[in-house]
Every structure is written in structure tokens, then in C-alpha cells.
Amino acid sequence: MGRRPIGRARGGFARGGRKRGLQAAFDAEVAAEIEALVGPGAVDGLDFEAIETAARRRALGVAARAVAQRLNADRSDHRGPTFPCGCGKAARYAGRREKTFQSVLGELTLERAYYHCEACEAGLFPRDRALGIEGSSLSPAVTRMVGMVAAMVSFAEGSELMQELAGVPVDPKQVERTAEALGREIAQDERRVVEPEPPTAPTMYLGMDGTGVPMRAAELAGRAGKQPDGSSKTREVKLVTVWSAEGRDEEGIPVRDPGSITYSAALESAASRDTDEFPSKFAQRADREAQRRGFDQAQRRVVLGDGAPWIWNLADEQFPGAIQIVDLYHAKGHLWDVAKAIYGAGSDLGEQWAKQRRDELDEGQIHAVLAALQVHAQANEEARKCLDHVARNQSRMRYPEFRAQGLCVSSGVVEAGCKVVIGTRLKRAGMHWTVAGADAIIALRCCKLSGRFEDFWERRSAIGLAGAGGAG
Numbered sequence: 001m002g003r004r005p006i007g008r009a010r011g012g013f014a015r016g017g018r019k020r021g022l023q024a025a026f027d028a029e030v031a032a033e034i035e036a037l038v039g040p041g042a043v044d045g046l047d048f049e050a051i052e053t054a055a056r057r058r059a060l061g062v063a064a065r066a067v068a069q070r071l072n073a074d075r076s077d078h079r080g081p082t083f084p085c086g087c088g089k090a091a092r093y094a095g096r097r098e099k100t101f102q103s104v105l106g107e108l109t110l111e112r113a114y115y116h117c118e119a120c121e122a123g124l125f126p127r128d129r130a131l132g133i134e135g136s137s138l139s140p141a142v143t144r145m146v147g148m149v150a151a152m153v154s155f156a157e158g159s160e161l162m163q164e165l166a167g168v169p170v171d172p173k174q175v176e177r178t179a180e181a182l183g184r185e186i187a188q189d190e191r192r193v194v195e196p197e198p199p200t201a202p203t204m205y206l207g208m209d210g211t212g213v214p215m216r217a218a219e220l221a222g223r224a225g226k227q228p229d230g231s232s233k234t235r236e237v238k239l240v241t242v243w244s245a246e247g248r249d250e251e252g253i254p255v256r257d258p259g260s261i262t263y264s265a266a267l268e269s270a271a272s273r274d275t276d277e278f279p280s281k282f283a284q285r286a287d288r289e290a291q292r293r294g295f296d297q298a299q300r301r302v303v304l305g306d307g308a309p310w311i312w313n314l315a316d317e318q319f320p321g322a323i324q325i326v327d328l329y330h331a332k333g334h335l336w337d338v339a340k341a342i343y344g345a346g347s348d349l350g351e352q353w354a355k356q357r358r359d360e361l362d363e364g365q366i367h368a369v370l371a372a373l374q375v376h377a378q379a380n381e382e383a384r385k386c387l388d389h390v391a392r393n394q395s396r397m398r399y400p401e402f403r404a405q406g407l408c409v410s411s412g413v414v415e416a417g418c419k420v421v422i423g424t425r426l427k428r429a430g431m432h433w434t435v436a437g438a439d440a441i442i443a444l445r446c447c448k449l450s451g452r453f454e455d456f457w458e459r460r461s462a463i464g465l466a467g468a469g470g471a472g
């Protein structure tokens with residue numbers, strides 16, 4: 001047994017002497033279809049786009065018939081009068097049943113051996129399991145396409161792209177169900193499979209951040225939040241990002257290495273108490289991602305984040321000895337907010353104040369920043385909060401020192417990560433999520449954006465085969 005992996009299509013279709021005959025018949029049928037389509041006239045007057053679109057549809061139609069015939073000719077999924085059911089009893093053979101599947105070739109109607117278990121009422125199709133289409137009406141290749149589009153765009157847009165680009169109709173609800181099921185598999189796979197790699201650079205960076213995702217009302221019942229009545233409209237996704245920044249721009253400032261960034265995120269808590277036996281869910285996630293990227297093995301390790309206490313608690317516990325830096329990009333943004341709160345938006349005075357504070361930060365004059373904030377702390381809430389924030393994080397804001405060591409202090413990677421991974425897909429107008437739905441799509445999107453979709457898909461195919469129970 002064992003899967004004929006990629007490339008199985010070649011020669012895998014028909015065996016021995018029948019192969020050439022089938023191939024010729026197939027070629028002839030496609031050629032005839034195309035000839036009928038184009039007609040006898042000169043080709044210069046043709047609507048090329050109409051021809052290519054129709055030709056694709058017809059060629060795929062011929063292929064769909066050939067594939068269905070080939071699969072239906074094989075009745076080896078009839079394993080005798082009984083087949084072992086998951087419940088432990090024997091399911092009884094009850095004839096062959098038809099089902100139409102949506103494939104990238106179009107619809108395929110397959111006849112499969114059907115077993116019925118009287119003990120638990122389950123119906124079993126050994127072939128569906130062997131081909132990885134159990135409980136679905138979508139073929140593996142369509143499922144994969146749906147996963148890809150739903151990782152990038154809304155379910156409705158994904159449905160439209162499937163039709164427009166692949167010519168495969170999958171309605172938005174089905175895109176949603178399929179993508180969420182796939183996302184749940186990916187989330188499980190992420191927790192199960194940690195294959196440590198060596199670090200890709202001498203200095204590795206790990207960033208953490210949080211962002212609110214709009215939830216359906218039922219998912220928020222009883223949760224405290226920032227709304228005037230104390231309720232909440234969102235729940236916080238936490239994101240861990242790992243990257244390297246060996247490259248330098250014209251001014252010698254470290255820049256993120258293209259392709260070095262990976263993401264992992266979920267609606268998870270980072271809270272932990274000393275009495276807890278295990279680290280928080282999110283701490284475990286950060287640890288898995290660090291292992292995968294060889295963060296722990298790097299010569300130099302840097303944790304970047306904003307001022308949120310949970311980030312630094314987690315960094316102390318999970319990554320002791322790593323250099324801790326408050327992202328300068330974030331710190332400067334914070335000072336801008338204070339300037340706005342004190343002087344009003346768009347005021348010259350405010351702009352001047354913010355610029356001065358930012359220069360002080362750049363030059364490592366934290367005491368000057370603290371003194372300037374102190375002046376307004378009594379009267380202004382934003383200034384007071386920022387004062388607390390800077391005072392608490394002084395050791396993480398030694399920017400001249402960090403720069404002298406060649407470290408990246410203002411990547412914007414961490415903040416951008418939340419926008420790229422979460423915002424552009426999950427925080428669009430009118431979107432409201434369930435916890436399960438959001439987590440599934442976040443897992444799917446992190447997998448895709450981290451360049452891990454192919455690896456996941458190979459593991460998924462291998463598992464499908466292992467579970468096929470001697471098929472093939």
C-alpha cells in the first residue's frame with residue numbers, strides 16, 4: 001500500500017497495455033471537442049477568450065468522465081459481506097451507492113461500496129476514506145483551493161474567485177464550512193507537530209501583540225469589556241511573530257529579512273499564576289513557535305513588544321535571558337497619542353512636543369521624557385498612563401545601546417503583524433465571529449502566511465492514507 005505521491009497522475013491512470021489505447025481515445029475526444037468548438041473558419045475572427053474558456057470546460061468535462069469511469073471500474077472497495085465499524089461491531093455490505101462530488105474537473109459521480117452498521121446506525125464508505133473525501137462533497141483539490149482563498153479573502157469573495165478562476169461553483173456557506181473544518185485541522189496539527197529547525201540567523205527576534213476581533217453577541221455574554229456599559233464587543237487575539245533582521249538599509253539600520261517571518265495566533269489567554277501547573281495556552285503557543293524557528297538556539301535572542309505587562313511576564317517565564325525591547329515604533333505612537341490628548345489633534349504645539357519626546361527617546365534621554373510627561377500627568381489621563389508605561393519599561397527602551405549592538409528596535413513588524421494576519425481578514429466591516437470560527441480562520445491564515453500550507457497538506461494526505469485501512 002502507501003500513496004503514490006505527487007506525480008501519481010502520470011501513468012497511474014491506466015495500467016499496462018491499456019494505457020496507450022486510453023490515452024489515444026482521450027486525445028481524440030478532446031481534439032474533436034475543440035474542433036467542434038472552433039469550427040472550420042479562419043481563426044483570426046474568433047473570440048479567443050470565449051474559445052479558451054469553453055475549451056477548458058470541455059477538456060475538463062472529458063477528463064471528468066474518464067476519471068469517474070476509471071474510479072467506478074474499480075470495485076475493490078467491496079471488502080466482502082462485512083467491514084469493521086468504528087464502534088467495534090461489523091457493518092454489513094448494502095450495495096453500491098452513488099454520490100456526486102465537486103472536483104476541479106467538474107462534477108464526478110462516484111459509486112462506492114456501502115456498509116451499514118446495525119449496532120450504531122453508522123454508514124461507511126471505505127473508498128471515501130481512502131480517497132480523502134469522507135463526509136464531504138468536495139474533492140481534495142477543491143478543498144485545498146477553498147482553504148487557500150478563504151485564508152486570503154471573505155467567504156463570499158472566495159466563492160466568487162472559485163467560480164471565476166477555477167470554474168468550480170462552491171457557495172459561500174460551503175466555503176465557510178470547508179475552510180473552518182480545514183482551519184480546525186490546521187490548529188490541531190500546529191499543536192501536535194513541532195519540528196525544531198536551526199535558527200536562520202545569529203540574532204532571532206520574537207514579537208508578541210494582541211488585537212481585538214469583533215464577536216457575535218452570544219460569544220460575549222457576561223464578558224467585561226471597554227463599552228460604556230462595561231460589556232465587550234471584541235475578544236483579544238494574541239499573536240506571536242518570529243523573524244530575523246540581518247539586512248541593513250542605506251543608513252545601516254537593520255531591516256527584516258524578506259521571507260523570514262512566521263506567525264502563530266489564537267483567541268487565547270496569556271494569564272498565568274504561580275500556582276499553575278502549566279504555562280498559559282498562549283505561552284505554550286509562543287514556546288512551540290520559538291522551537292520551530294530555533295529561537296532558543298540562536299546566539300542572540302530578542303523579544304519585542306509594546307508595553308503590555310503580559311508580554312513581559314511571558315518573556316521572563318518562557319525566554320529568560322532574551323533581550324527585551326519595547327518596539328520604538330509603538331513607543332513613538334504612544335507619545336503621539338499623548339500629544340493629541342494634551343494639545344488636540346493637528347496642533348503645531350502638539351506636533352512639536354511629540355517630536356521633542358521622540359528625539360529624546362532616540363537619544364536615550366528617558367529622564368527627559370519622564371519629566372515632560374510628569375508635567376501633564378496630573379491633568380491628563382493619557383499622559384499619566386504613558387508616564388507609567390515609560391517608567392515601567394525604562395530598561396526596555398535603551399535604544400542607543402540596542403542600536404550600538406546592531407539590534408532592530410523599531411521594526412513595526414509586530415504591529416504590522418496584527419494588521420496583516422488579523423485585521424485585513426477578520427476585522428472587515430460587518431464581520432462578527434464565533435470563537436471557533438475565528439480561531440479556525442486565524443490558524444488557516446497563519447499557516448498560509450508562514451509558508452506552511454504545503455507541509456500541512458502533505459501531512460494531511462499521509463494521514464488520510466494511513467487511515468484508509470489497506471486501500472490501494
Ligand SMILES: [Zn+2]
Pocket residue numbers: 085086087088089117118119120121122
Ligand atoms: Zn457501528
